[in-house]
Amino acid sequence: MEKRVGVDVTESPKIELRNVGKHFRDPNGVTRTVLTGVNLKIAAGDFLCLLGPSGCGKTTLLNLLAGFEQPTEGELSIDGQPVTGPHPRHITIFQDYGLFPWRTVLDNVTFGLEAKGIDGKNAREIAEQHLERVGLRDVAARFPHQLSGGMKQRVSIARALAVEPDILFMDEPFAALDAFTRLRLQEEILYLWQEKRPTIIFVTHDIDEAVYLGRRIAIMSPDPGRLTTVLDVALPRPCDRASPDFFYYRRKVFQAFKVVHETAPDYVI
Numbered sequence: 001m002e003k004r005v006g007v008d009v010t011e012s013p014k015i016e017l018r019n020v021g022k023h024f025r026d027p028n029g030v031t032r033t034v035l036t037g038v039n040l041k042i043a044a045g046d047f048l049c050l051l052g053p054s055g056c057g058k059t060t061l062l063n064l065l066a067g068f069e070q071p072t073e074g075e076l077s078i079d080g081q082p083v084t085g086p087h088p089r090h091i092t093i094f095q096d097y098g099l100f101p102w103r104t105v106l107d108n109v110t111f112g113l114e115a116k117g118i119d120g121k122n123a124r125e126i127a128e129q130h131l132e133r134v135g136l137r138d139v140a141a142r143f144p145h146q147l148s149g150g151m152k153q154r155v156s157i158a159r160a161l162a163v164e165p166d167i168l169f170m171d172e173p174f175a176a177l178d179a180f181t182r183l184r185l186q187e188e189i190l191y192l193w194q195e196k197r198p199t200i201i202f203v204t205h206d207i208d209e210a211v212y213l214g215r216r217i218a219i220m221s222p223d224p225g226r227l228t229t230v231l232d233v234a235l236p237r238p239c240d241r242a243s244p245d246f247f248y249y250r251r252k253v254f255q256a257f258k259v260v261h262e263t264a265p266d267y268v269i
Ligand SMILES: Nc1ncnc2c1ncn2[C@@H]1O[C@H](COP(=O)(O)OP(=O)(O)OP(=O)(O)O)[C@@H](O)[C@H]1O
Pocket: 024, 025, 034, 052, 053, 054, 055, 056, 057, 058, 059, 060, 061, 205, 225
C-alpha cells in the first residue's frame, strides 16, 4: 500500500473554499464583483500567504474566512462546517493593532482570556507568559500610546496567541512598521508558528514577506479578484533571505505576476 507522509490537503483540508465569490452592491444599485471562482484547500497547521496587488480582494477573502462577511456564491467551510460568523478560536490581527487604548498592555492581553472565562490570577499568569514570549514583560503596566508601533503589534500578537487560536488571520499586520521592525516581527511570528502550529492565513502585498513566511503562497489578481496560482515554498524556516533558494522562489512569484520575462537571466546579488 502507498505510504503517505504529512498532511494530504486534498483529503483532509481544515479550510475549504469551493467556487467562492463575493459581490457588493453600490449605493446606485450597481453590482460589483470583487471575488470570483475561488477554489482553495488549506491544511491544518499550514502557513498560507495571500499575495496580490491592491484591490485584488485579499482582505475581502480574509473577511469571508474569518466570518465577518458571507460569500455571495459558492461554499466556504472550516473543519467541515460552513462558516456562518466569527469563531472564538479564529483570531484576526489587523494592521492597526486593534488594542484598547484605555487598558494597560497586560489588560489588553487578559481581555481575550476573560472572554473565554479565564480571569483573575490565571489570566494574569497566562498573559504574562505571552508577553514574555514577545519580549514585552517589562512594559505590562504601560498603555498602548506609550509603545512604538512594533511593540503594539507584539501586544496584539501576544493577545491573539494567549487564547491558543486554532486559526490566525493576519491582515497586513506589519505593513505600517519600519523595515527593521518588520523583519524582526516576521522572524518572531515564524518562531511562534513553529512552536504552536496554528493555521495561519497572512495577507500581504510584499513578495519578500510572502516568500519568507509562507509555506504556500496564494497569488491573486484583480478585476475581478481571483486566485491565479498557489505556489509551494520548500524552504527551511527560518530561511536565509539572501540565499539563491530564496531568490529562486522570489523569481517564481515575479513570474507568476508576469513581472519578469520567462527568459530573463537569473538574479545576482
Ligand atoms: N463593503 C464593500 N462595499 C463595496 N466594495 C467593497 C467593499 N469591501 C471591499 N470592496 C471593494 O472590493 C475590492 C477589493 O477590496 P479588498 O480590500 O478586499 O482588496 P485588497 O486586495 O485587500 O486591497 P489592499 O491591498 O489595498 O488592502 C476593492 O475595489 C474595494 O473597493
